[in-house]
Amino acid sequence: MWNKFRSVLSPTEIMEPLTAHVTSDGGVQFRKVSVPPHRYSPLKKSWMDIYTPIYEQMKIDICMDLKARKVELKTRQDTPDISNLQKCADFVHAFMLGFDVIDAIALLRLDELYVESFEIKDVKTLRREHLSRAIDRFSGKGGKTMFAFENATKTRIVIADPKIHILGSFANMKVARDSLCNLIRI
Numbered sequence: 251m252w253n254k255f256r257s258v259l260s261p262t263e264i265m266e267p268l269t270a271h272v273t274s275d276g277g278v279q280f281r282k283v284s285v286p287p288h289r290y291s292p293l294k295k296s297w298m299d300i301y302t303p304i305y306e307q308m309k310i311d312i313c314m315d316l317k318a319r320k321v322e323l324k325t326r327q328d329t330p331d332i333s334n335l336q337k338c339a340d341f342v343h344a345f346m347l348g349f350d351v352i353d354a355i356a357l358l359r360l361d362e363l364y365v366e367s368f369e370i371k372d373v374k375t376l377r378r379e380h381l382s383r384a385i386d387r388f389s390g391k392g393g394k395t396m397f398a399f400e401n402a403t404k405t406r407i408v409i410a411d412p413k414i415h416i417l418g419s420f421a422n423m424k425v426a427r428d429s430l431c432n433l434i435r436i
Contacts, residue, residue, distance in 0.1 A: 279332070281323045281339040282315075289346050290319065299351045300342065303358055308334040312342075340365065347415045348408040354417070366423050367415045370434055384434050385409055399429065 344354035403426040405418030
């Protein structure tokens, strides 16, 4: 059976990889990322830092729908890989969660990075002062504890009141999440 296929393709024939436009049957693919109200101003300030790598390096069209408050991403004819669209959507979503552009841009360049989110109440039910004490215990004086924690686990962490967002590789996120959960339970 395999001999039939060998006769069709010669060993010297080089097959070019398919572009994103061809794999999607010539159709354009879209992604939309919502912009929360508290991230609208930072988005306006950092727009060129976000726009440049997406448009020039990943070859994805990006625009801001001001009325719907969404960032729209779509493939172009020259988009080299269909996965670039999802990487760009993850990058913009990470920025909306509160990560710096410099940290979130790693999602475009590395394949094994992820963003994980969880709420403090998923670990332990805390209210009022107890919740703020747990957050203070993790962030430390002037953020020193959190920076040391990020450097030790090779992750980036954003605390958005009751939610915690972690950016990193799967193994490093697990270490960071387990350590955070232990700090919350104290």
